[in-house]
Amino acid sequence: MHQFASYFSQKEIERVHEASLEVLENTGMYVRNERAREIFAKGGCQVDNQTTLVKFPRKVIEECRKSFVPKYKFTAQDPDFDITLPDDRPIIVTGSSAPNIIDPKTGEERRATSTDIANIAHLINELPGFDVFSISTLADDAPEGQFSLSRFYPSLKNCKKPVRSNTPNIRDLEMVLELGELIAGSKEAYMERPFINHHYCPVVSPLTFDVESTEAIIYLTEKGLPVYGTIVPNAGMTSPMTMMGTLVVGNAEFLALSTLIQLIRPGAPMIYAVLSTVADMRTGAYVPGAIETGILQMAHTEMARFYNIPSGGYIGLTNSHCNDAQSGYETGMNTMLALMGGADLFNMGGLLGSLMAFDFGKAYTDNEIAMMLKRACRGMEFSEENLCLDLIHEIGPGGSYMDKLHTVKHMRKTMYLSKLAYRLLRDQWIRDGATDTQTRALEKAIEILKQENPARFPEELDAKIRSHFPGLVPGDAIF
Amino acid sequence: MSIKDIYAAVLEFDSDQVVKLVKDEISRGTEISVILNDGLIGAMDEVGRLFSAGDLFVPEMLLAAQAMKAGLEELKPHMKQGDSRTKGTVVIGTVKGDLHDIGKNLVAMMMEGAGFEVIDLGVDVETERFIQTAQEHNADMICMSALLTTTMPEMGVTVETLKEKGLNFKTMVGGAPVTKEFADQIGADGYSPDAPSAVEMARLLISA
Incomplete structure (x- = not known):
């Protein structure tokens, strides 16, 4: 793709940037985290410690913009799975931290456990559409004091792709880093290849930095470890009920967060991850599956391009409670808008009910959507050779391409060969069991889950980890 | 006539107007329970009906309730037992x-x-x-x-x-x-x- 779809002229983009600066300079933000206020004050912002209000002079933000870098890397345990934005776009990630799972055996929604996480990690490791495993659920069986460990251990044990998620506090974060160092063999080895990729939501819209997530961002940025934040304004509730007003709030909040990060460590890689949505005012419902989410993502991506940093994040979520047509069109249309707009990162896989529950069939279907997005991104592959002028002349009018070596040579790569879509005639479909997408997707996922997981930790390493963290959940993929 | 106006002002989410009209009615000597039941509560019943029908959205319900409350605050000092709060x-x-x-x-x-x-x-x-x-x-x-x-x-x-x-x-x-x-x-x-x-x-x- 050489050009991206766009809603704005250059002048309009500059106006949105200016408007965001105005908001930060005149309105400012509440910064509940004390250390963040210190950093902002030192960086030249006006800080009122009484009210926690911070106002950002434009020159502070513009100065920080100079140290933005255009790339962001997700490191994996296995270097073959390392991924860089935007070079490897589109990068597909699972949706994360749902409390529930649709049990693949009973079909009932229930609390997710660490064993579920191990199974999901195994599946994601095998599905080629997914590039990063963001830990899909919480672990209801976590022993006291091991809330985060019970999520990261089963994930890292069963998936060699980059693992991404968050922690609720610094204590949990330090435990997770300790786990990373054990796996890497030493602190130094881990720092060289930090394969736990951290993500937080430090801003509570409108215009407020929280305490805990902001603390984690500061902690990780100071250490030089990979971290980025997602900004989540919700039009009508936490931002204005116009697309433009919400774009400005989200963009301003992103600029404030990036100012914090660049003041701590100039040149720290970042992702422009803003998940703006519009609330459904008929009920007040949170609706990430609405088409406006994709439109806003495209607009935010245009801003990211203006700042020359990778963009994307949570896009392609659905409100549907089962893997049905709504689930498909919400994920499909929103991710396609974002892709056409130039987004690099898509946190979309496996979740239903606006981030409430993981479903194996949905994850398999999203792998299909991921493969289609990657195919769409590959595009037309213009070349003189691909014009096939000699071949067109050779076959001539009225001929057939079906029995030509040229066709054989290209047929496996020109098309994305779906393993999920049903493409035969109705009679055959009925003979094959007249299945719908979810039935087939779940079967395919279960097929994978029943196989041995090749990515699992070696026994020796596992024993070392288990003796280091007594009482740890088993963390094995068992189906 | 003015009770109808209170009802209308609540449905238009106009708190200032509701307060003004309630004051007018009180000084005119209209019965408090009539202002309350036919004006304010009646309007909120209609708001509820319109919300259930999908014609009004949540922010409109919030604004109507704010307007109703503003009127209620004016009424409160004049209310005797039996004027209100009879619903439960x-x-x-x-x-x-x-x-x-x-x-x-x-x-x-x-x-x-x-x-x-x-x-x-x-x-x-x-x-x-x-x-x-x-x-x-x-x-x-x-x-x-x-x-x-x-x-x-x-x-x-x-x-x-x-x-x-x-x-x-x-x-x-x-x-x-x-x-x-x-x-x-x-x-x-x-x-x-x-x-x-x-x-x-x-x-x-x-x-x-």
């Missing part, structure tokens, strides 16, 4: 462990708008507190809300405890994961899927 007293809160209160707040607001005395205990309310408050205020009904499937069972605990103690406060439950079947299963007296029908259900249960 309701204790409301989200159940133990549940902090999600947007839906509960809407219900509380709509009930106030409909003329109920509402004691809002906020979030994370334990069974004992529900019951104690209901006893202290001689309430007619306890309303419980939950968003999380894990906290829903707390509703059953309260209903059960009421039965054990032989207390006959009516109970109503609601919240995103709560269903009619669930309400029946735990033996709650009422269930409602949204705020306006909660008001309807409350009327039904309390008049019963």
